[in-house]
Amino acid sequence: MSINTDSEQKAARVMNEDYNNTVTGWVHESIAATLDDLASCVTKYHEVNPQRFEEGPNSQPFVIADFGCATGASSIVPLRALIQAVRKIAPSLTIQIYLEDLPENRFDIAFQAVSKGLEEFDNLFIMAAGKDFTV
């Protein structure tokens, strides 16, 4: 297969729109290996900065950025681990998630996959940032 047009070149930089149906095995295994560390990052953050988790009228949302989210399927399990860790400390704190990837990424698919995967959580807002994270 050859890549000729500008739009083909851009599309070739990001994951295929079928990525959510093909991502398997080693990706899930490597994600599973990070879950305890993700939760402990939240606990440590709380230890050093408990004010950041305070709930109330002046509280700031807890923001999570997912760099290189692709079409979102493999983001759900680690995001859930982070959300659960935050909610253990601050049950009603607003959480914002930024799905970040290159502008030509299929964010429509990512939004649907992540929104569905996290639908049990209230007070959670999912946004997107289409930007090259190296610049």
Ligand SMILES: C[S@@+](CC[C@H](N)C(=O)[O-])C[C@H]1O[C@@H](n2cnc3c(N)ncnc32)[C@H](O)[C@@H]1O
């Ligand atoms: C191997 S995929 C990983 C997808 C998913 N997070 C996972 O774990 O299955 C890498 C992702 O990073 C994105 N990416 C690569 N370079 C990037 C850059 N410079 N800025 C933003 N996103 C980038 C790609 O578009 C792709 O979606």
